[in-house]
Amino acid sequence: MLFPQLALAFATFAAWSLAAPSEFLLKTTGSNITAHNNLYVEAYHTGAGMADAVLTTVTANAGHFYLNETYLQMDIGQEFSYGFDIGGATNYAAWEFVTINAGQGYPGFELENKSTLTYNSTEFGGWLACDWWHGLPQLFWIVAYEEGTVPFPSTCSEVDLIPAPISS
Ligand SMILES: *[C@@H]1O[C@H](CO)[C@@H](O)[C@H](O)[C@H]1NC(C)=O
Ligand SMILES: *[C@@H]1O[C@H](CO)[C@@H](O)[C@H](O)[C@H]1NC(C)=O
Ligand SMILES: *[C@@H]1O[C@H](CO)[C@@H](O)[C@H](O)[C@H]1NC(C)=O
Ligand SMILES: *[C@@H]1O[C@H](CO)[C@@H](O)[C@H](O)[C@H]1NC(C)=O
Numbered sequence: 803m804l805f806p807q808l809a810l811a812f813a814t815f816a817a818w819s820l821a822a823p824s825e826f827l828l829k830t831t832g833s834n835i836t837a838h839n840n841l842y843v844e845a846y847h848t849g850a851g852m853a854d855a856v857l858t859t860v861t862a863n864a865g866h867f868y869l870n871e872t873y874l875q876m877d878i879g880q881e882f883s884y885g886f887d888i889g890g891a892t893n894y895a896a897w898e899f900v901t902i903n904a905g906q907g908y909p910g911f912e913l914e915n916k917s918t919l920t921y922n923s924t925e926f927g928g929w930l931a932c933d934w935w936h937g938l939p940q941l942f943w944i945v946a947y948e949e950g951t952v953p954f955p956s957t958c959s960e961v962d963l964i965p966a967p968i969s970s
Pocket of ligand 4: 834959960
């Protein structure tokens, strides 16, 4: 009985050591609203394999992210991962949902200058944090060509997302 357990432990360790060096938390910075800074992206479960991107002070609840090419993946300690999805700009709204769902998600994410998470699209106008329906600030993305058509609610603020070490 000892050997299978040892093999499993070793396999887990091997998977962890492959993934760990490039994994990071995603932290908010640069907000006008002080309470929207130094928050970490957390996947808030909304259904089977589906989550909204919310923002928490609790690092233990924060997602562990990594980039696979330009897919932003969340490591959930399983063989499959969750991926960042950008809600479609389909309804003339000035900001849209960000979700984290089972699977690879959408391509196009990058750490610009190795320091700021951006989505490589002319539609992308930045990240927005809003006090919203999960009781935690929620992450949205700003639709560049609609920006300014509707003022952001006073409980929303623009934020940058930067990688932070998992130990922090
Ligand atoms: C990265 O993406 C490739 C191709 O889409 C996939 O086969 C591989 O499992 C992914 N690796 C990780 C660590 O997510
Ligand atoms: C990345 O660096 C370039 C050149 O220094 C600068 O113009 C750009 O604003 C930077 N982008 C971010 C998101 O900081
Ligand atoms: C952004 O997307 C364009 C068009 O899809 C592509 O040509 C360009 O290389 C991308 N830029 C980066 C930095 O990935
Ligand atoms: C910060 O607040 C000022 C005043 O309310 C506003 O004009 C500005 O657009 C805000 N900036 C950001 C990045 O949200």
